[in-house]
Amino acid sequence: MNFGPPLTTRETPAQRAQGELILGFKRLGAVTKIDTLFQQGALKARLPRPQDPTLCEAVTLNISGGVAGGDALDTMVTLAPGAQLALASQAAERIYRTPGPAARIRTRLIVQEGARLDYLPQETILFDRFALDRELDIDLQGDAEFVGVETLLFGRQAMGEIVQSGSLRDRIRLRHDGRLVFQDATRLEGGIAAQLQRRTVADGARAVAGLIIAGPEAAHKLDSLRAVLNAAPGIVAGASAFDNMIFARLLAPDGASLRQCLISALEACRERRKLPRVWQG
Template structure:
């Protein structure tokens, strides 16, 4: 059957997961205000290491995502709250029988809040169909460090993504309106798109990092000086923003994104220069 044939309605059981997480402040620091979670998503709260803000660890109890699955993720930090959100493991998107896997994320940071949104990589199996949307709203004085990595195929098995869908959209809003927007759209013959010399040039993975608020612009030279930042890396400073991207082998991109997170969380966020334990265990 041709791959451009419209997908038929699926009779398979699909996941409909969600979480809504709110952090606030109290005399002892940042505290959990509200948590709603819907299977297969679960939020765990490991004890933070010294000097670290509260950690929310996202776990997908299903072990992966299939076509037709829907995840809705929402995080709000009240004024002055500080928190880190990561994932317990890399996320996997399996080959779809037709429908798309939809992931919708919403971040709201009130005045003076700080959030690290640093999930581990998302691995797209050959034939996966991803439709992902991220929106973040920042009040004055809020700071967001966000990083996402897409791996095109199971690199450890030598698999490359040859067909499927990758639709990834980011929107960043401030009090004055839209601050930054970005969209990636790949569909159909992904082997050609990912192999194009003036496109992805055969890269196994794409890493994206965004720092918004604070002294974001001043951090460009710091990133460019990192030893892992040179191959396939691009940094784009804008008023109040810093965007960095990496293309290359999956392991190298993960290493580069991790090094950038460590450097920025220390220099821009005043946190210890280390990755969360979830990234290293």
């Protein structure tokens, strides 16, 4: 009987999702129209019929079904002078566990003078042993206006999930006429569950959000925003105004209560403009 050398098998490398989305919008008379649309890979965009004829709506989609280690997603959105846009995501983004490199997400938003952007992605859900490296850069020019929100959920509480460990690097930068006026950086590594229990981190909260309001009249919205935040049950929040902008941090025990509070806050600081339909379900 002859014995040959053992067969060797090669591990097939995991497929990595890549996506690039470039959107541009311009003002034509009283309405905003899309001017540039480039989509490649996992990132797509849809333009639903607007609820307000003067405010264009765009919805982004990640057709890969979630984000895993090694994925790379890049989005750039530009608003020409006078354009008005509400930009939302179709659904919550899921960041899955990975034994390998971090998922990389980069978003750049350019809002030229006289334009207004409502940046309203839905929640980002982090799963146990996730790894995420995310950056959001906002460039405002002149009297541009901006309202934006980013929400992180550490596991799905209704499913009994607990994020014991993971890696998070999350950075938000806002520039006005090229000058850096705001930067917020979050880094959590290793024992996530234990760190969230610390009073100086999240004091046990499992849902966290940051809300930015920027523009010439932003500071005038501080009192009404604080009134909404203070009236929300179970929410711990604070808001400050500086350099023609407001930044608020919200902590909640679960995603549902945080979302309800955010809806009330967004309605108050967006002059009662209707939220995109994906937020109304």
